[in-house]
Amino acid sequence: MNVPVVNPRIILESSQDEICLTGFNFCLDCRAGSCKRHGIVGTTVSEADRESTRQALELIGWLPPELKILVACQLNVATLFSIKHAPAFREPLWDNPRNRSTILRKVLERFSLEGAAFPQSFLQDSTVAREILDGAVIPDSDSRLSTLPHYLLFLEVFHKATNAVAEFLAEELLPVDFRSCHFIFRAFLMPFWRLFGVKTASTAAETEAAAHEQSIHRKQEVIDYYMALPPEARDSLVRNILSLGKLYQERHPLDLVARGVDPGLAAEIMEQSVVGTVTAYFMIEYLRAGMQAVFKQASSGGRVAAREAFSRGGMAPWAAAVGGNGGGHASDAHPGIVPIELDAWTYRAVVTEHTVALLRPQNHRADLLWELLRASRLPAGARLDWKSYDQASSRTNIIWRIPRARRDRDDQDDLK
Incomplete structure (x- = not known):
């Protein structure tokens, strides 16, 4: 009989456990592998990646403010909030309330599907998130920016994961055309x-x-x-x-x-x-x-x-x-x-x-x-x-x- 062969060394898990949706570190420094506060050792970002990012940001720095805004809206979350400390970006983008608001609004629009499934209250109600954010639950629209990087990173993770799953399912289940x-x-x-x-x-x-x-x-x-x-x-x-x-x-x-x-x-x-x-x-x-x-x-x-x-x-x-x-x-x-x-x-x-x-x-x-x-x-x-x-x-x-x-x-x- 042509019965599928089961490798006895592989035992399939029951797959009944729920996914811990906040089971990762929200710290941007940790994700770059350079966090002294949490003591994370190692990095998922190579030196080549860093150098490529530095070169790209240097070129972007020469753009006029309106083009900088368009580019900033498409950056990954960690890079977006890191450039707050670069003079070429801080003054025209982050120190300008109107430009800052535009950037954050467009980034949230980019993650609109994820935001609908995961409103910010989901993150703030999480015990894990409270620990990582030092218990900060800040409804104030001005000071909310201190938790917004973590929320956007949270949405970005699901954006990245959902895209990968969608592409796989299409390739695995749909006809070639x-x-x-x-x-x-x-x-x-x-x-x-x-x-x-x-x-x-x-x-x-x-x-x-x-x-x-x-x-x-x-x-x-x-x-x-x-x-x-x-x-x-x-x-x-x-x-x-x-x-x-x-x-x-x-x-x-x-x-x-x-x-x-x-x-x-x-x-x-x-x-x-x-x-x-x-x-x-x-x-x-x-x-x-x-x-x-x-x-x-x-x-x-x-x-x-x-x-x-x-x-x-x-x-x-x-x-x-x-x-x-x-x-x-x-x-x-x-x-x-x-x-x-x-x-x-x-x-x-x-x-x-x-x-x-x-x-x-x-x-x-x-x-x-x-x-x-x-x-x-x-x-x-x-x-x-x-x-x-x-x-x-x-x-x-x-x-x-x-x-x-x-x-x-x-x-x-x-x-x-």
């Missing part, structure tokens, strides 16, 4: 940072029970964000997950016959909504893990390699969990029951005479797809309690029971 349209992914990727991410990492828990309680609080933060979205935005987000899962399946077909499934049964399963549900759950974990890795790359100030970040440690598409038996046929002990291992990051299927049951992956406690689908039907202002869901879900691993003949019309519509 459409790969230049990666910009279409940018807008709908922004809410995913909030769907998979939380403001801060929790402090280390001393017990397993405490760690689980922290996990519930983090997931509640995520679901509260989702429920605060307008119903149409929630519905759009879920449909984007389903669409991306469908694109992935088209690019990397799930071959059930290669897994030992009877061709007739495989064809029946592929014709139903089973595959759409499976690929949607997979896409949530695929995006969560890949975006987390890209975020770490971008927040360190170094090179962003999205393909590497989404490589799953070298695991092939639709690689069964390490230790899984692959399934595909009934056992002597359980005749009439066909288990099918699909991928380490999505449901396990169990086929009986009348139904296809989908079980959570090994080591996965939460099913975000199920909760998103349920929440998308609720009116604006409704609230979901993740702790109640967690207690209910701990009693069974079976998430979906899909009749083999025909599903209920409402469920079919959810998964189109």
Whole structure:
């Protein structure tokens, strides 16, 4: 059988952990590798990069003020605020209130998508940000500039990371003729940072029970964000997950016959909504893990390699969990029951005479797809309690029971 080979030395992580969205240093000196205050050693900026920047700024220094403004608006955040100390830029740009206001307004416009997903209050409410900013929460429009560099750096990290993820997804999932349209992914990727991410990492828990309680609080933060979205935005987000899962399946077909499934049964399963549900759950974990890795790359100030970040440690598409038996046929002990291992990051299927049951992956406690689908039907202002869901879900691993003949019309519509 042509079953994907799993390297036993590579164990795929469960990919259930939220991304700590403020888990990087906001200090501009630290990101340049030259901070005495925090004692950061090493640098992500080479001497060649520094020299190139110095030469460029020297040339820009000869430009008239109006052109300096245009150029300044396109500089990276660290360089933009560093030139405040250069005489050629300080007087015409930063010491002039009108020019300074123009520059900051245009930079914020450049990061408008990121700013919509992450208002400045998100950063100021963060424990990590408070520590780095010495507890400064400054609403005053004049003194706000002291925290604005950190906020713009925060937005720039997500701008850089989102661009990298969008370009990768376009290259990975779209036909060749459409790969230049990666910009279409940018807008709908922004809410995913909030769907998979939380403001801060929790402090280390001393017990397993405490760690689980922290996990519930983090997931509640995520679901509260989702429920605060307008119903149409929630519905759009879920449909984007389903669409991306469908694109992935088209690019990397799930071959059930290669897994030992009877061709007739495989064809029946592929014709139903089973595959759409499976690929949607997979896409949530695929995006969560890949975006987390890209975020770490971008927040360190170094090179962003999205393909590497989404490589799953070298695991092939639709690689069964390490230790899984692959399934595909009934056992002597359980005749009439066909288990099918699909991928380490999505449901396990169990086929009986009348139904296809989908079980959570090994080591996965939460099913975000199920909760998103349920929440998308609720009116604006409704609230979901993740702790109640967690207690209910701990009693069974079976998430979906899909009749083999025909599903209920409402469920079919959810998964189109």
